[in-house]
Every structure is written in C-alpha cells, then in structure tokens.
Amino acid sequence: MIFPGLLSRLGCVLLLALGLLAGTLMLPRAAFAQGAAPDISAPLAQFTTDKYDDTETALNALAVSGSPAAAGIVAALADGRLFYSPATKQVLIRTAAGGYVDAAGGQPVAEAPPGLKAVRVNNRIRRAVEAASGALALVSPDPAKRLEAAGAVMRARDEAALPALDAALAKEADAKVKSALTLARASILIGKAGVSDADRIAAIETVGEEGNQDALAVLRSVPADAAPAVKAAANAAIDGIEYNLAIWSVGQNVWYGVSLGSVLLLAAIGLAITFGVMGVINMAHGEMVMLGAYTTFVVQELIRTYNPALFDASLLIAIPIAFVFTGLIGILIERTVIRFLYGRALETLLATWGISLILQQAIRTMFGPTNREVGAPSWMSGAFELGQLSITYGRLWIIIFAMLVFVALLATLRLTRIGLEMRAVTQNRRMAASMGIRTNWVDAMTFGLGSGIAGIAGVALSQIDNVSPNLGQSYIIDSFLVVVFGGVGNLWGTLVGAMSLGIANKMLEPYAGAVLGKIALLVIVILFIQKRPRGLFALKGRAIET
C-alpha cells in the first residue's frame, strides 16, 4: 500500500522508523544470518562527506552489513541525531539525554568535538531509511508493527527485501499480517525480473484482490515486456479495481461534500442567528470567526509556554474560551452600535462593515499581518480507511462538532425560555417589551450567542485554514449564501443548505474543475432561488407577511 492509513496517522515516517528499530534491536542478526561484528568504518566515513549520494551508499551498505550498530545508526539518521565532525571525521549519535555516543561502538563520548554537523537527509535518503527499516521491522514482536512494516515494504517494492520477507512469512502466525506480507511479496514479484509468468499471474491475482488505489499502482508497474498473458491478467485486474474505485469515488465525493458542508455550516451558523433570527446584516460575522481562531492561537501559545502536556486538549480548552470571548465582543458591539439600529436592517450593513474593518485592522496591529500557527492535536491528525474511503480524523471531528453545535443551538432556540424571547423580540420588539420581556437584555444575549457560536466555529476552522486577519473575509460570502439558500430564519434550512452546497460543490468539482465548479454552483444557486424565492426551507403562509 502506498498510503497505509495507519502509517500516515503517525504523520511522519521518521517516527515510525525509530519505533520499528527500537523494537527490533536484538533481531537483525537473526534476519540477516551473518558473521560477528562486521566492519562498518567504510560506510561511516561516507557519512562525513556531506554528499547525499555518499550518505545513501553508506546507508545501503549499513543495512546489509549485519552490524548490530546499524539499526541504531539508521534510526539516528532518520531522526536527525546523527552527527559528524568535519575536523576529526568522527561519527556520533546524540542520545535522548543530549549526550553523544560513538556511532560505531556505542560508547559514550565524554566531550563532543567542536563544530559538529548533522548528517543531512533529503527525500531520497528518507526513502532509503524507510526501506531499510521496513525490512528490519518485519520480525518485530508487535503484530501491529509488522503490519505497518509489510505495508512499507509493499510500497518500497524493493527486491532486496524479498529474502527477509520470505523469512518473515515463514514464521508469521497472525493471519492479518500474513496476508499483508503475502501482498507485499506479490507486489515485489510483479515487477521483479526473472519471475515465471505463472508466478507473476498468481501475484497479480493476489494484488488484484486488494482492490485499492495502491494495488492499482502495483499492477500498473507490470514490466512493459511482460508476456501477453501476464499483461492481460494485469489489465483485467486493473479494470476490476478501477470499476470498484469508481463506485467508491462517489461515496468519497459525498464524504468530501459532507465535510465541506460541515465547514460551511460552522461558518454560517452564527450568522443564522445574528442575521437569520435578528435581521442584522452582519458583515462583521467573519471577523467573529476570525477572533475565535485567534483565541485558539492564543490558548495554544499559552499552553505551549506553560503546560505543553495539555496540548492535545488545547482545542477543547479553546472552545469555551472562544465562545465567551467572542460572545462578549458581540455583546459589546450590540450594546454600543447595533441596538440603535433595530428596524433599520440596512444600516446595520454599513455599521457592521465598519466594525469588520476595525476588527481586522486591530488584529493586524496586534498579531501582525501574517498567518499564525495553530497546531493540530494528535487526535485530529491522520486518517483511517473505511472500505476504499479515506477518512481524515480532522474532518471527521469537524463534522461531529458542527452537528453538536447545530443541535445545541436548535435546542436553545426551541426549548428554552430565552430562545422563545429571542424570537419574540426579533419579530416584534415593541410588543415584546410590552409583554414584559427585557428586550435590551435579550438583544444583547442573542447577538452574543450568534457571535459566540461564530467564535467556536473559528476554533474549528483554525484547523483547516489560515489564521490571519483575512480569515473572516473568506467565509462571509459563503456564509450569507448558505443562510439565504437555506431560507432566512430557519435553522434547519441552514443545515440542509450547507450540506447541499457542500455536496453539490464536491460533485461538480471532479468534472468541471475547482474554478468552473464554483461558478457552476453559483449559477445553480441563482437559478434555484428563481424557483424558490425564499430559499430551500421557505416559510410559507400568511405568517411571513405580517
């Protein structure tokens, strides 16, 4: 597999290599039956030339050297902990504790020579490391690691790994790992020179059963000069997989659509309150989202400085803070500006436009004009596979989060006293006051709620977009589009509007491309509004006229 879900979950193959090697330090001798303590000084010397070609040769030499030190050196290289001294040509490994040990022998070095330089790696070296460590990890005691290693071997399709693979296969007890190993072996066989046609066809069948994108890649690598029967088998397998994938790709597009939809929903849902319920044409809505994102940034900075251990919880901590903070800003805006504008909806456009300019520039002055880094907690990075769907955790959480926010908001509006008062006040402020409802308070709360929701949307959006002063601007148009498309004043409309726009967008994109797809979507919305001039979930009947 080229992109095994679990592999990418770790995000970085270097970590993987380290983990694999740590677990298998004692095993290389078994895997590569060799004599005792071979001499590795030649490869080590090559590490000190500061040339990628030499580094690669050295690495390959090490991998087959059978030296017990090899694994440690490879791990250090992958991890950027392998150093050399240009002066003394000594190669050293930095330990976790910060000290140095000699690469060849492993004895601690009392005093590192001055001017140490790291042995540099580039993508080519990284791939070589991966291949090397993959072979080493095939016999790890941990089945999960073996599974990952099998995937890595399959990806590398390095013929040199074949003996190790065979050895591992012979010993393997775990069925899952075994099939992965078989697959890896088949993948190598397909492209290997001098394999009998029958073996190749068998290998093609094995790979063909896997049925995913990676299998496709393997099958396409059948040598051009292969026998016709082999080619036919490969083509048949390819056709089968492509058909399979085409079906899955519909599902994949729907998934992309839903996840885009949930982003749109998050961006729009606060607006569904300030605009949809209150009728304020809130041009500063995007800036509320931005404030939420910056809150996340600040929270993460604080956590990084004071308690890095909490980093994984940083988003959870940021959510209530962003809600309260942006909510308070919203209340401030409502009390100082918006409240003078009720009944003059269009003027709210002017004022909130002004406010949005001010907020943008304020953030620019405080945090600078450039993007700020908001990190992803580990539980939000990576992806897993569901059939042929690749589902990223980040998106999954955003969808879940969007739904939670939606349900919470719906419940607040429908089931609570304040929800009722909000709706009453926005429908007839004067009469609501005469019913004893404190309209000032309700207005402030409603605007605060809408702003606060925008703020927590910002927490989520900080995970997928820039955290910059312009963040809000990029969502404001889409947000209005969603709210209006769904039907103003109807929360369900916002939900369905966001989802249908998201899915439509993602369905169009593969055919029309991103630009034309977006244009087509806009045109569709325009035409759709002709059919339903009050949006998807239009309120009907007399009630809307009064």
Add this chain to the structure above:
Amino acid sequence: MLEVQDIDLFYGAAQALRGVSLKAEPGKVTCVLGRNGVGKTSLMRAIVGQQPVARGAIRFEGDDITAVKPADRARRGIAFVPQGREIFPLLTVAENLQTGFAPLKRPERFIPDDVFSLFPVLDSMLRRRGGDLSGGQQQQLAIGRALVMRPKVLVLDEPTEGIQPSIIKDIGNAIRYLRSKGDMAIVLVEQYFDFAKELADHFIVMERGAVVMSGDGAALEDPDVRNRIAV
C-alpha cells in the same frame, strides 16, 4: 391605581395629545371614546410606554412611571392589547401565549384555564403559527396573551375589532367577570358605542388630542355623548 396627568405627546412635530388626563381604578372599567385619529391609541401607547410623553406624568400604584421602560411597566402589571393585534407571527399560538410569562414567577408560569374557556379556538390551534390565524382569531390571541400576564391594569385598544358577534359578547362577559373580581383596572378604547356603554364605569371622550368630556358610566346614556362621537 393608574393615573394619567395632563400629558402631551408628539409624533415628530405633530402633536397627538394635549393635556390628557385619565384615571383607572381596580374593579372599574374606564372607557376612552372618540372618532378616528383623535389620539386614543396614542394615549394607550403613552400608558404602556411605547411612546414617550413630552409633558405630564403617569402614575401607577403611587409611583411615577413616566420614565419607566415598557418592559418594566409590564412587569409591574400593565398588560396591553394593541390595536392591530401585533401578535408574533412566526411563533405558534402556544408560544405567543407563553411570551406572557415574562413578568411571572416560575410557579405562576402556566396558561390560566380562563383563556381557553373564553377563546376555545386558541386551544384547538395551539400549534399553528400566530401569523396564520384569521384576523379575528389573532385578536382573540392578543387578548388571551395579555390575560396570561395576570395584570393589574389591562389596557385594551379596540378589542372587539374584527371579532364575530358571539365572541364580542363573550369578551364583554369576560370584562365584566374581571371587573367583578375587583382587583383589576381596565382601560378600554372602544368605537362600538353600545358595547362601551354597557361596560363603562367611567369614560372620557376625546377630540383632536384633548379630553372634551368625561364622567360616570351612567352619563353615557346621555344622547349628547353619542352625538359628540357621531359628528
């Protein structure tokens, strides 16, 4: 209980009320009569606080409430049935009634049975949106909504407008019943003279923003009053 003293009211530069005074007492119905555009509605708005007064004072239970906000007047016990219904169009009938809970304490937050026995149609349409109701149904809802507040003063601006005769009778009976309980003061604007005549304990007649006549209910029998309004 409620006392309006010598108030002036303006819309921009136009004066709508000139030195109007009025009194409402518990267990009594005060009727405001007059032709179109003489300022009846303006007076009611002044009482509930929807329109500020330029001069004069409004007192309620001894306090000067001239500067008190409408919501706080409602919380003190002044309920309003406005001309033109002004129900909340997108709230259901039930929700419309529940808006009246705002001044109430938690245990009192229920809809009194009276409301439904008076206007059975509301009970059968609890889930319909207020704005979808027919005109007369909306008027009934507006009255019901005010009653939910258990007010001390009930201000009714032409409550019979657009209501079918049988229910007008019921409303009349209801007002009589509320009056008989003795703790509620009722201010009633009414063009339907016979209706007013039957209910009024006190009345004022307005003309061009000013009070031109006032007296006890009995004085309404005087043909003079009817003429005044008819001119």
Add this chain to the structure above:
Amino acid sequence: MSAADTLEPDVPETNDPVLAIAKKDLTEALLYLDGVTVTFDGFRALNALSFTVDPGEMRAIIGPNGAGKTTMMDVITGKTRPDKGDVFFAGGTTDLTKLDETQIATLGIGRKFQKPTVFEMHTVIDNLRLALKGQRGALANIFKRETAAEREKIDEIFQTIKLNEHRDRLGGALSHGQKQWLEIGMLLAQDPKLLLVDEPVAGMTDAETAQTAELLREINANGHSVVVVEHDMTFVRDLGVRVMCLHEGSVLAEGTLDQVSANERVIEVYLGR
C-alpha cells in the same frame, strides 16, 4: 339568480342542486366560484365553496372568525391558489385561477384588505394617484402627466373620505381608522367592476359605519358589484342586501339578514344567544 333553492337552513357541503344552479348561472354571473377548496398543511380553510355574484349585485358575507372569508378573497384576487375548484369572472370568460394578482386587478377587481394597507411612504394624495384608474405600463408612466379630469376625480374622492386636510401627510402617519378610509378611497379611485371589501368599518365609529354603508350602497347603485365582509350586524343591516354566512369554509346559510340571523346554526356558531 334564483335564491329560493338555497334558503334551506342546512346546505350540505356538496349539494347537487346548488352546483346545478351555479352551473346554470355561469354565463350570467360576474363572479362564479365552484367547489373551491383551499388547504393549509392539511387544514381546510375553504371547503368546496360555491357561490356566484351577479353583475351589479352587492353581497354581504358574514361568518365566524376563521370561516374562510379572507381566504376566499385571497383566492379571487389571485393571492392564494385553490387546491380544487373553479373561479370564473365576467360570465365565465376568464379563469381567475390562471391569472396573477396584477392581471386580476386590471380585469377590474379591487380589494380592500382586512388589515389596512396603504403606501406608507407616500402622501395621502399620492396614494390616491397611484390607485387611480388609468395607465399601468412602466414605460408609459415615465412621461405621464396628471389630467384635469384626474385631479377632479381625486378631489371628489377626498370629499368622500374626508381626509382633505391630511392630503400631504404620509400614509404611514395616519391613525388606524384614517387608513381604513384611505384604503376605501384607493378602492374608489381604481373604479373596479367588482369591489371586495374586507371589514371596512372595523375601528370606525357608529356614525362613520353608517356613512360607509351609505357609500357602498351608492357605489353599488352606480353599477359596481360589491362583496363586503363584516362582523358588524348594524352595518350589514344598513346595507340591506343578500347575506351569506360562511362556516368552516363553505356556505352555511344565505338570504336576507333576517332570514340568516334566524337560522339556528348561524346563531349557534356566529351570533351567539
């Protein structure tokens, strides 16, 4: 229109004789409704409603709140489309259900709304000017000038609606009752063949009510057909015309006011005892 048949106390919802009569009257009737049904989310606001209005006839319609009177007007003026049933105008020549509000208005059907609706940001006189019968085309109206005849007509209407001193005030600044009058004035200005008047005297004093009745009679005498909806029985009596009582979306009783108000069912659901 032969009334006798429809005077039975209880007219069932779909009474064949009624339909037969209605059919027969199609070519003579100015307005013809047959089996009109309107439902809102499953609620039947009109239930197979059938009746006709003859040219030059004035008809009063009463009925409990929610009986469907306003909905009936909505159907006639094109605001609401019926689920079922026919609505014809001018002797069956025009199917109103196929037309939109503007077309219906240009045919000569004018309406006064239950809740007075005037152009709030226009002066009273401009409200009348806009309503005045005449050119409706967009381009033509760019160069339109007011004629002497039009000015006279407006003055005349002002006499009737007694808002002369309010000529230059904004419609939105009028009191409720004044708006009612203004809307009646606008209806007069339109000079329609058929007037649909929804609760014209709500919020009027007794004297004004009498005047309005007089006004409507006069309009009717000038050859206009009128359909009036009202709850004010004095007013209906003043009109002195055929009365029809709606209930739950269909005709409950029809006849003179006395006949109708003697009807047990009408008393029960509408008048009260």
Add this chain to the structure above:
Amino acid sequence: QETIKVGVLHSLSGTMAISETTLKDTVLFMIDQQNAAGGVLGKKLTPVVVDPASNWPLFAEKARELLAKEKVAVVFGCWTSVSRKSVLPVFKELNGILFYPVQYEGEESERNVFYTGAAPNQQAIPAVDYLAENEGVKRWVLAGTDYVYPRTTNKILEAYLKSKGVAAEDIMINYTPFGHSDWQTIVADIKKFGSAGKKTAVVSTINGDANVPFYKELGNQGIKATDIPVVAFSVGEEELAGIDTKPLVGHLAAWNYFQSVDVPENADFIKKWRGYIKNDKRVTNDPMEATVIGFNMWVKAVEKAGTTDPDAVIPALIGVSVPNLSGGFSTMMPNHHITKPVLIGEIKDDGQFDIVEQTPGLIVAEEWSPYLEGSKDLIADWRAPMNCGNFNVKTGKCGAQ
C-alpha cells in the same frame, strides 16, 4: 537639510498585507541603515509610506501621488503582477523608478522598472530539473492558482517538460480560484495521479492564503514528501510560520535565497534585521533579499550618477553589482533583471529550509521565455543604442515602437 524621498508602495491592509507588510519594513530598515551610514550623496533618506490596500486601481493612484505630489526619487513596491501592471503606465508617464522584488512570470522589461525577483528560469526550471534528476520524478502535477503567474509558469514548464521527453499524459495541470480552501478533492486527485506507478511530484504555483489549507490537507491525507514531493514557488519562511511543518518535512521550495543560507553576510543581515524589528524570532525570506539587493543597487547607482535624476540613474543601474545574501554578487543586467543563484530547500520541522541544492553559478534572467511562442524571438537591452525592452531579433525591430 535637504533629503531624498523614497517611496514605499506596499499593501498594508487587505489580502496582500500578509506578504507585503514585511517588505515595507525591509525598505524602512534599509533606509535606517543607509542613514546611519551617512545617507546618500550626503543627504538623508526619508521614506514616504502609502497603503494601496491590495486594491489595484489604488496602486496606480498612489503611484501617481508618490511621483507627482511627493516627488520621490525611487519607489520600492508591488507584489502581485497586476499591481505592477497597474502602476506601470504611471511610472512611464512620470518617468519614475520602480524596484519590483517578487518572482513573477516574466514577459516584461520596462525602462522604468527594475526586477529584482526571479524570472521563471531563475526558479521554476531549476526546481524541475532538481526533481527530475535527484528524485527521479517522471510524472508531474502542475497545480496553481488561476492567474497569470501560474498560467505562464506552467506554460513554460509544460513546454520545457515536453522538450525533455515527458509525455502529455504524465502532466496534470490543475487550477484553483484565489483563496481556495477546500483541497480535499484536488489532493485526492493528486494522490490518484501519483499512484500510476511512476514517481510523481507536484509543482505548486499556488498563491498566498490558499497554501495553508493545501498543506494542511496534504498532511491530513498523509501525502509525505517521500511519496509525492511538492515543490512550491510561493512558499517561503514567512508562509511556513503559519503552519505546523512537522507533517511537511521534505517538501520543497525553490528560491534565490533562504534564511538558512549559511554565510556570514546573511547571519549579519538577520541579526541587524531582528534588532531593527525588535523581534528575535522574525524570519527573513526571498522577496526581502530582493528588496535589499534592489535598494543597495539603487544607492550604488545614485552614487555613481551623482544625482537621483531618473534619467541619470536608470542607465547607471545597468551593470551595478552588489553582494546578495547567499554569499555571491548579483548584477543588474541590461534587461533590468538581475543575476541570481537558485536554491532548492526542503522544509524542516522548525519551519526553515534545508538547502539541498544550489546552482553552481549565477543564472541570468530570461525575461522573454524561449519556451513561449510569442516571446522566443524577443530580447531586452536598455543600453544605447538598442534601448529597447522587446527587441525582435527576427525582424530586427524594437516591437513597442
């Protein structure tokens, strides 16, 4: 005391502020340094800063204001091509001098403009060469924002790749709107394109804000540099400062300068810059270096000409050589572009670049690309007697006249 006014025409608000604000600071820093060193021609320099607010017509208006009203001697400014195009007529009309510090699509050479950023051959082509040679890339995704720079660059690259024997089906070209933020489909497509059994790389001319979500999506979908490397031409240290680069280690960028260039000149510059801006984390990047080079060239040319009069400074600028920050010298060529080394860097986990390749010598800009039909016969030479930005060697005529 008489001073010399220096115009600074960079957006400080709007969408471009994110990139351009730093350049404004750089010019101010350079002026500060120059004044500390005694100014120019014995006069102090005073900056005139305006904010064209990422609004192209406003660029023209502000340029006019700088030249006509403020009478500045030189202007440092612009980032996007359209802003340059917008001010161009103004500089020509009022005979001003503009230093333009950003890599761009080429196809231009004007008397009044000095281009200190890279032309496509000074950035894109070496990057592609590197990938082909070092990573054995056989299949190419050219992904860009749908505007002129990516379009032109990709046209050039496409022609170049084809000339190197890459088949048409091994090139995928994809354009996205400005500020595109949902990259799921495209990244998935890239993944699919890359799984055809041949080594695949992405050449990204994705612009500005769209990069962050793009890289985040790459990370999310687990596309690692070892699988499908991405080489970008618009992503530098400043842009990376907003991304968690751990999942991106190994992806590449091609520039003429990286902060990590390990030479004393650069270390010195970074130190002074951080001191000036009072932030010892502040990064440096390629357009900053281009600004610095341009500034120093202008100073040198003014001193050579003995006046700030554009008619004297413009010819004086040609041939001026100043140290660049990567240890060599850059020279202003007669085509008003400068010579540059090309550096390829791999992203490191600290947001810096590991320089994996550097061209041995300096590369001269090809302002008119030989790979484009219309421009292959054009050359620019602003020295007498040619004095032409678009001389057609076939017809022997200067095109614009």
Add this chain to the structure above:
Amino acid sequence: MSTATTTPPALLGKSGLVFLAVVLGAAVLVPLLNLLTAPDSALHVPTYVVSLLGKYLTYALLALSVDLIWGYVGILSLGQGAFFALGGYAMGMYLMRQIGPRGVYGDPVLPDFMVFLNWKELPWFWYGFDMFPFAALMVVLAPGILALVFGWFAFRSRVTGVYLSIITQAMTFALLLAFFRNDMGFGGNNGLTDFKDILGFNIQADGTRLTLFVLSAVALALGYVLCRFLVRSHFGKVLIAIRDAETRVRFTGYRAENYKVVAFVVSAMLAGVAGALYVPQVGIINPSEFSPANSIEIIVWVAVGGRGTLIGAALGAVLVNYAKTYFTSGMLAPYWLFMLGGLFVAVTLFLPKGIVGTFYDWRSRRSPAPADLEPADLAPADLAPPDKALPEPKPAE
C-alpha cells in the same frame, strides 16, 4: 427639495440645482485652474488631482445608479460592481484594440496577454471593439442586457429582499471567478492595461485627462437629471410604492416586475457608463472590480451620503473615496482602516439618514412644513425588516 405635491412636480428643486451647479461648475473651473494658473499658485489644481477628481466623479455616478434602485425601489444590489466592471471592460477592450501593433509583442491584432498565452486568433467577442461607436454601444448594452436577463428572471420569480441581494452577490462573484480565468480571454487577473490612446488622443496627455474629467462631470450631471426625472415621475412613485409594499402594488394593477426591470436596467447602464469613464482615467480594469467587497463598498458610499436622496449618493461616494485617498497616505496610513471603519459606524449612529438625509431632516425640523414627515425623498423600508421599518415611534427607553 420640492415636495411631491406641487403639480407638475418640479424637476430639480433647490438642492438639485445647487448640486448641478457644483458639478458643472467643477467641470469648468477645474480645467481652467489646471491650465491657467502657475503650478506654484495656491489656486493651481495639479493634473494628479484632476485625474483623482475624475475618478471620484465616476464613482459618484456609480453610487447614483445604486441609489436609484436601492433608495427608490428597495433593490439592494450587492452586484452593482458587475455592471460597472462590464462597462469598464467594454471600454478597456476598445482601448486594448487601439494599442494595435504597439504592444510588447508587436502583434497588430492580438492583445499582449493573448500572444504570450499562445492564442492564435482573436476570440469572436473581441470583434468590433476596435470601433469606438460599437464599444460605446457595448458599454451600455453589455450591462443593460445582463441586467435585463437577470432582472427579468429574478423579479418575475419575485425574488426580493436579501434573497435578491445575495443572488446579485453570487452573480458578481461568479463573474469575478470567470474573468479571473485566463481562458476567458479577458486577460485574467492582470486585466487590461497599458492603454495608449483613446479616439486618437494620447491617454496620458493632460488635455485628454481634462477632457475625461469634464466628460465625467457632465455624465454625472446628466445621470442625476435622469434619475431625478425618473423618481419624480409617476413611474418613480410606483417605484417607491413597490419599495414599501410590493404586494399592494400588484393588487393595484401594476406589473411590479416590469417597473423593477426598467429601473434595474437603467441603473446598470448608468453603472456601465461610469465604468467606461473610469477605466481610461485609472488606466486598468481587472476582475477585482467584480469582487463582492467592491459592490458592498458602493452601498456604503450611498448609505454614508444618504439613501434615497440621489445627491447624497454622489456626495457619499466622493467623500468616502476622498477619505480613503487621504487616510492611506502619510502618518495615518497604518490606521486608516480604523478611521474608515470608525467613520461608517459614526455615520450610522449619528447621521442615521446619511449626511444629506440628516440635513433634510434638520432643515424640515427648523421650518415645520405642512407635513410632519418629509415625504417622497426617502426613508427606510428595509429588506426583510424584523419590525416594519416605518415612521415607527421609538419606545420610550
């Protein structure tokens, strides 16, 4: 301002005359001061200022076009910039064709951007733009036809209020994306630039600049008279009625959609003319003119000046843009967004009807007219108002 009661309504009224005098006065004075005074004289108007003023005037005309539909018909178009840009592109295409072989590649027919993207021949929609009369026709036709088609569909389907606003925004956004595409043949993001001459006159010559300025002033004056005439006519009364109670208008027998379409098309054409005058004066037209934010800004100008007053729209446009010019230079440059934002907030709070609207209010309060409320010339009537936004008395709080 004359009230609507004088019959026939006075076409201009006092403030209208003042406005025309100012605009036409400027048209005469500015060139004179530019040509006849010495550059160091206090009265001298530098050429640089002339082209700035010329730009403001085209913005003023654009704002006027918005006010016609927003102030009087209640159509809040968030896509007015599209019509402006289309007019601009029509003019830009003419100017591009005028370059002829003077482009950098020396191609006699193809504009530069087509040459370097390897276009072989001129796309059909560029035909005819080498002729000024054709281009001039397209300046009004292109926006006019788009407005006609768009308006006809939208108004016939009774799309109103925010729904209309948002689809106009979607329209301009779609156009923005389309024009950004290089494949469209309009120069992509770089747009059309580097114009040489117009009708044979060098576009950078001072004389041409002055002429363009004068033309802009005259166009603004004519545009004002046209709008004023429209809104004062019976047609205009119907427009205002539509703004306040569209359904009622239909029941009165007017075909509201036709009225709206006519107003929309006229407004689009005015915007197109503004765009056409704008392009030669600023020297560039690029897709960012289609950006939704631009269109919103136009609305903001109108609101600042006073919606539904025409004069206010023009005034607001000039004022806001002057503020922008002023604030973006010098000491204030880093803070100019604070100022501009602050200005918008302050105007809404303290001058609720915009500058001109508030002035009218103040004047009528000083001399109480027969009416207690100022008729005809504007007021709220908002889209989807939560409360009916009318001379609603404010609660006593």
